[in-house]
Amino acid sequence: MLTLDTTRDMVNKALSNLVLKTQPAELYDPIRYTLSIGGKRLRPCMVIMGCNLFKDQVDEAIHPALAIEIFHNFTLLHDDIMDDSPIRRNQPTVHKQWNRNIAILSGDVMAFLAYGQLIQTRTDIINDLIHIFTRTAEGVCEGQQYDMNFESKCKVTEVEYLKMIELKTAVLIGASLKIGSVIGGASTSDAESMYAFGKNLGMAFQLQDDLLDVYGDPIIFGKTIGGDIVGNKKTYLLVKTVEMADEKMKEKIIDLLEDRNMEREEKIRSVKTIYDQYDIKQRTNEMVNNYFSKANSKLEEVRVEERRKQELRKLALSLLDREK
Amino acid sequence: MLTLDTTRDMVNKALSNLVLKTQPAELYDPIRYTLSIGGKRLRPCMVIMGCNLFKDQVDEAIHPALAIEIFHNFTLLHDDIMDDSPIRRNQPTVHKQWNRNIAILSGDVMAFLAYGQLIQTRTDIINDLIHIFTRTAEGVCEGQQYDMNFESKCKVTEVEYLKMIELKTAVLIGASLKIGSVIGGASTSDAESMYAFGKNLGMAFQLQDDLLDVYGDPIIFGKTIGGDIVGNKKTYLLVKTVEMADEKMKEKIIDLLEDRNMEREEKIRSVKTIYDQYDIKQRTNEMVNNYFSKANSKLEEVRVEERRKQELRKLALSLLDREK
Numbered sequence: 258m259l260t261l262d263t264t265r266d267m268v269n270k271a272l273s274n275l276v277l278k279t280q281p282a283e284l285y286d287p288i289r290y291t292l293s294i295g296g297k298r299l300r301p302c303m304v305i306m307g308c309n310l311f312k313d314q315v316d317e318a319i320h321p322a323l324a325i326e327i328f329h330n331f332t333l334l335h336d337d338i339m340d341d342s343p344i345r346r347n348q349p350t351v352h353k354q355w356n357r358n359i360a361i362l363s364g365d366v367m368a369f370l371a372y373g374q375l376i377q378t379r380t381d382i383i384n385d386l387i388h389i390f391t392r393t394a395e396g397v398c399e400g401q402q403y404d405m406n407f408e409s410k411c412k413v414t415e416v417e418y419l420k421m422i423e424l425k426t427a428v429l430i431g432a433s434l435k436i437g438s439v440i441g442g443a444s445t446s447d448a449e450s451m452y453a454f455g456k457n458l459g460m461a462f463q464l465q466d467d468l469l470d471v472y473g474d475p476i477i478f479g480k481t482i483g484g485d486i487v488g489n490k491k492t493y494l495l496v497k498t499v500e501m502a503d504e505k506m507k508e509k510i511i512d513l514l515e516d517r518n519m520e521r522e523e524k525i526r527s528v529k530t531i532y533d534q535y536d537i538k539q540r541t542n543e544m545v546n547n548y549f550s551k552a553n554s555k556l557e558e559v560r561v562e563e564r565r566k567q568e569l570r571k572l573a574l575s576l577l578d579r580e581k
Numbered sequence: 582m583l584t585l586d587t588t589r590d591m592v593n594k595a596l597s598n599l600v601l602k603t604q605p606a607e608l609y610d611p612i613r614y615t616l617s618i619g620g621k622r623l624r625p626c627m628v629i630m631g632c633n634l635f636k637d638q639v640d641e642a643i644h645p646a647l648a649i650e651i652f653h654n655f656t657l658l659h660d661d662i663m664d665d666s667p668i669r670r671n672q673p674t675v676h677k678q679w680n681r682n683i684a685i686l687s688g689d690v691m692a693f694l695a696y697g698q699l700i701q702t703r704t705d706i707i708n709d710l711i712h713i714f715t716r717t718a719e720g721v722c723e724g725q726q727y728d729m730n731f732e733s734k735c736k737v738t739e740v741e742y743l744k745m746i747e748l749k750t751a752v753l754i755g756a757s758l759k760i761g762s763v764i765g766g767a768s769t770s771d772a773e774s775m776y777a778f779g780k781n782l783g784m785a786f787q788l789q790d791d792l793l794d795v796y797g798d799p800i801i802f803g804k805t806i807g808g809d810i811v812g813n814k815k816t817y818l819l820v821k822t823v824e825m826a827d828e829k830m831k832e833k834i835i836d837l838l839e840d841r842n843m844e845r846e847e848k849i850r851s852v853k854t855i856y857d858q859y860d861i862k863q864r865t866n867e868m869v870n871n872y873f874s875k876a877n878s879k880l881e882e883v884r885v886e887e888r889r890k891q892e893l894r895k896l897a898l899s900l901l902d903r904e905k
Contacts, residue, residue: 284726335689339682358663358729361685362722365659368692369718376711383708387700394693398686402608405682 258568259309261575264302268326271319272298277370287351287363288370291330294346299576300433301326306572307437307451310565318440320377321386325433327374328390331367332397334360339405368394378440385439393432400425407491411511418496419460427459443559450558454569457552461545462576467492468541471529483525489514493544494537495528501535549577582892583633585899588626592650595643596622601694611675611687612694615654618670623900624757625650630896631761631775634889642764644701645710649757651698652714655691656721658684663729692718702764709763717756724749731815735835742820743784751783767883774882778893781876785869786900791816792865795853807849813838817868818861819852825859873901 259267272292277285301322308318336342337350338360344350352360375390376383403421407413434455438448470485471494485492499507513519513527532538552573556566583591596616601609625646632642660666661674662684668674676684699714700707727745731737758779762772794809795818809816823831837843837851856862876897880890 278723281723281726281730283730284723335685339685359726361659361663362726362729365689365692366719366722368689369715369722372696372711373715373719376708376715380708383711384700384704387696387707387711391693391697391700395690395697398690398693399602399605399608402605402683402686405686406605406607 258565259306259315260568261302261306261572264305264309265298267305267315267319268298268301268322271323272326275323283355283359284363284366287334287355287359288367290348290354291334291351291363291367292327294348296330296346298326299572300329300429302572303430303433303455304437304440306569307434307455308441309437310451310559310561310569311438311441311443311447315441317378318437320374321436321440322433324371324373324375324390325429325436327367328371328394329429331364331371332401334364334367336401338364339401382439386436389432389436389439393428396424396428400428410491412499413491413496415493415497415500418491418493422463422493423456423460426463427456430459430462431456447559447561450555454552454555454559454573457548457555458573458576461548461552464493464541464548465545465577467494468538468545471525471532472538483521483529486525486528487521493541494532497540498532498535498537502531506531545577549573582889583630583639584892585626585630585896588629588633589622591629591639591643592622592625592646595647596650599647607679607683608687608690611658611679611683612691614672614678615658615675615687615691616651618672620654620670622650624653624753626896627754627757627779628761628764630893631758631779632765633761634775634883634885634893635762635765635767635771639765641702642761644698645760645764646757648695648697648699648714649753649760651691652695652718653753655688655695656725658688658691660725662688663725706763710760713756713760713763717752720748720752724752734815736823737815737820739817739821739824742815742817746787746817747780747784750787751780754783754786755780771883771885774879778876778879778883778897781872781879782897782900785872785876788817788865788872789869789901791818792862792869795849795856796862807845807853810849810852811845817865818856821864822856822859822861826855830855869901873897 275292277289279285304322304325305315305318308315333345334351337345338352338357341352342350343353348354350360351363355363372387372390375386378386400421400423403417404425407418407421431452432455435448435452438451443451467485470492471483473482475482484490485495495510499510502510510528510531513524513531516524519527553570556569556573559566599616601613603609628646628649629639629642632639657669658675661669662676662681665676666674667677672678674684675687679687696711696714699710702710724745724747727741728749731742731745755776756779759772759776762775767775791809794816795807797806799806808814809819819834823834826834834852834855837848837855840848843851877894880893880897883890
């Protein structure tokens with residue numbers, strides 16, 4: 258069975274072999290730039306590993322894997338414009354390095370390039386793949402819209418928050434594994450189990466990301482701690498706390514969020530104190546574990562030999578093993 | 582045979598039956614708004630009429646026709662952000678009516694919705710349709726990028742200009758007819774002839790649009806005359822004039838374009854005087870006629886009974902009959 262590392266090498270090799278046009282340079286240079294910066298390539302690896310679960314030969318999964326990676330980077334590129342983020346993966350974002358219009362348009366092309374890659378596989382399954390991919394892409398856009406709406410919304414419920422991360426993050430992980438499985442020849446029910454495995458894993462991953470922003474080890478997590486708190490980002494921790502808080506505490510939290518004069522470290526400390534009061538670390542960890550075990554039980558249901566599942570189990574574990 | 586009017590009724594009916602999600606409203610309301618504002622629906626009509634050329638039954642062409650209309654409106658929506666245009670078809674543009682982020686994201690969803698419609702046809706041709714559509718969509722983005730580049734470019738050659746309008750306008754008209762033809766069961770060579778018919782027709786259409794901006798009857802053309810001149814837009818007329826002008830005249834033109842104090846009507850008159858000096862109306866008309874007859878000779882090549890071609894001939898004529 259292919260390991261995550263081997264699969265990642267395959268993805269990186271395929272990406273470096275990807276022939277993009279050169280003209281107009283303003284359109285294709287930003288795409289080359291975005292795709293070369295890297296990242297963990299988790300989603301395309303999941304396409305290939307999803308295929309490998311059912312079949313040793315994974316060649317037919319390579320181009321669809323690139324489709325997912327190109328699509329994922331397209332969403333990051335457009336999200337960065339919308340959030341006006343200057344930096345992504347330690348490099349200037351496309352709209353900063355070039356300009357906003359170039360970022361809009363090169364992102365648009367990436368959406369089409371993704372379809373161009375997706376259909377480079379067995380013709381008998383293209384229809385299925387396009388269906389899965391298109392529905393997922395719409396969902397990811399919906400997730401981003403909900404996330405943007407939350408910025409100006411006073412009250413976000415736990416249910417709304419979970420729906421948002423499901424759309425923005427989890428469905429693409431589910432779709433990556435499902436697309437791989439379909440290419441690998443999985444039965445409909447196995448492909449659905451793989452989708453559910455990925456979706457639940459994605460939920461666990463995103464909730465843990467929220468958790469690590471506050472409680473993670475900055476050296477291992479690779480990000481400054483408390484960024485979400487300082488940015489008043491509506492994370493699971495904040496949404497859940499506000500939902501549990503009484504009116505007085507809600508006001509206190511709102512005052513804290515709206516206080517523009519408070520020192521960074523003091524703000525982080527104050528919010529953390531409230532979180533601790535509501536056992537939010539433990540509660541979020543429970544959610545992470547729930548989703549993680551749902552994910553595992555979905556993988557359990559897939560009717561292939563246990564030994565074939567080992568690499569996906571490792572991948573799932575490594576995804577959640579970032580805080581140690 | 583279906584007439585343009587009948588076909589347009591079919592398109593409008595299909596559009597009004599199109600079920601779009603309602604939530605998140607910020608994502609789907611702008612799409613509903615954009616698609617409801619209208620326009621001539623020429624491209625989707627071409628899909629259906631392209632199909633009808635080869636086959637009486639056109640049901641299988643309806644959803645792909647919607648795909649083309651949704652895609653076309655997606656490009657307008659994003660172009661309007663990039664050009665910061667406040668008005669489209671006498672209505673506020675999406676980024677003005679809502680905001681820029683909503684316009685980016687609802688445009689993105691439209692690209693995916695287009696694929697969702699495109700694949701609602703016979704499964705045996707989906708692969709072909711996705712190929713044609715994806716390559717065309719990339720081309721349209723390239724055309725928009727070239728067009729944006731021209732704004733800051735001092736010298737644009739005739740060849741560069743023709744390449745730009747080919748990508749930005751003509752290939753989508755070609756693709757609309759080709760997609761329809763493929764659905765109608767056209768042979769590969771007939772489908773290619775239809776593509777070339779549409780592409781040449783698109784070139785003629787765009788060049789005539791440039792011409793009408795200066796020499797059209799404002800009442801019939803439906804736009805204020807001279808808008809391109811006042812906006813310093815690099816049209817075929819300007820590009821061709823600069824290419825023919827000697828150094829002294831080139832300087833005069835540049836001075837005219839850069840003069841911010843000149844009255845609107847005076848500027849239009851001055852530029853028009855130069856155009857007249859170079860017979861630009863006649864030259865552009867010749868180009869229009871050349872492309873138009875190339876288009877017609879391509880339609881000629883298609884191996885179906887002459888009577889089946891009548892409605893497409895009428896459509897082609899009506900496209901170029903806007904000045905009378």
